[in-house]
Amino acid sequence: MTASPSGFGCNTYSYTLSHSAPDCLTHLAGMGFREFELMMYPGHFWPPDADAAAVKALARTVEQLGSRITTLNMPNVDMNVAGASKEMRNYTLGLLKQIVNLAGDLGVPAMILGPGKANPLFPAPRQRLLGYFFEALDILVPLAEKRGTRIWVENMPFAFLPSIEDVLSALENYGNDNIGVVYDVANGHFIDEDIALALRKCRQRLKLVHFSDTNNAVYRHDPVGRGTVPFQKVVPILAEIGHRQKPMLEIISTQPDSEILSSAAALAAMGIGQAAGQAQEKLHSTIK
Numbered sequence: 001m002t003a004s005p006s007g008f009g010c011n012t013y014s015y016t017l018s019h020s021a022p023d024c025l026t027h028l029a030g031m032g033f034r035e036f037e038l039m040m041y042p043g044h045f046w047p048p049d050a051d052a053a054a055v056k057a058l059a060r061t062v063e064q065l066g067s068r069i070t071t072l073n074m075p076n077v078d079m080n081v082a083g084a085s086k087e088m089r090n091y092t093l094g095l096l097k098q099i100v101n102l103a104g105d106l107g108v109p110a111m112i113l114g115p116g117k118a119n120p121l122f123p124a125p126r127q128r129l130l131g132y133f134f135e136a137l138d139i140l141v142p143l144a145e146k147r148g149t150r151i152w153v154e155n156m157p158f159a160f161l162p163s164i165e166d167v168l169s170a171l172e173n174y175g176n177d178n179i180g181v182v183y184d185v186a187n188g189h190f191i192d193e194d195i196a197l198a199l200r201k202c203r204q205r206l207k208l209v210h211f212s213d214t215n216n217a218v219y220r221h222d223p224v225g226r227g228t229v230p231f232q233k234v235v236p237i238l239a240e241i242g243h244r245q246k247p248m249l250e251i252i253s254t255q256p257d258s259e260i261l262s263s264a265a266a267l268a269a270m271g272i273g274q275a276a277g278q279a280q281e282k283l284h285s286t287i288k
Contacts, residue, residue, distance in 0.1 A: 005032035014256035021045035047098035081136035082116025104147025118160040152180040180207035203241040223259035
């Protein structure tokens with residue numbers, strides 16, 4: 001069985017410092033990808049800097065490529081919906097509202113939300129942090145519904161809700177079934193989470209799965225094969241829970257073209273996404 005990178009989605013993280021969003025999508029489409037997770041980053045695409053003409057130009061690029069933006073995301077290192085100061089929370093929410101509106105303008109199904117970060121040395125009480133997170137949801141979820149998009153929450157090891165169980169418990173307490181989750185296998189593996197069990201637990205809310213590699217000592221989003229993520233465990237579980245959304249490659253690399261393609265090929269060889277034939281061919285042509 002053979003397939004091209006079109007069997008996978010591709011996150012644009014590795015290109016945020018080198019390409020504008022339209023140039024990046026055009027470049028990735030040339031590699032064979034047709035589905036994207038677009039990072040919100042200054043110089044790549046940043047809503048505060050984007051006027052109506054820039055949004056239309058991006059939409060035109062997506063249409064001309066015959067492609068689709070599945071999600072809007074952001075690095076989640078500058079912003080914090082659970083920050084101690086009201087000023088930081090308000091600033092973050094202001095930016096996130098612009099991203100939600102952009103998702104609505106572009107017809108993007110969802111924006112990915114990080115739950116927020118606690119002070120690692122002296123964290124605020126969990127209930128206070130949950131209150132801040134819920135206040136963010138109170139603002140972002142209705143806005144997303146109004147704009148025809150959704151909020152999907154991701155498991156992140158640096159968040160105050162690091163595990164998928166933490167995320168699911170918080171969302172159950174919040175009480176809105178329209179909020180989805182994104183499961184990141186590298187994030188789960190880094191905190192020693194049982195990936196198979198985690199995927200089973202989140203099956204009702206699961207909308208997207210992020211793929212990259214890491215070990216348990218240093219947090220990474222490396223090419224597949226560089227770390228110790230047990231990808232083989234994922235294959236039967238995705239089939240078991242009936243998850244059919246394309247796998248999203250979130251490889252962060254200084255050599256993204258070859259390492260993203262090699263990751264697609266490696267995952268396809270395991271039965272994740274589609275098989276690797278054309279991905280491997282494209283990898284070889286890139287290396288040459």
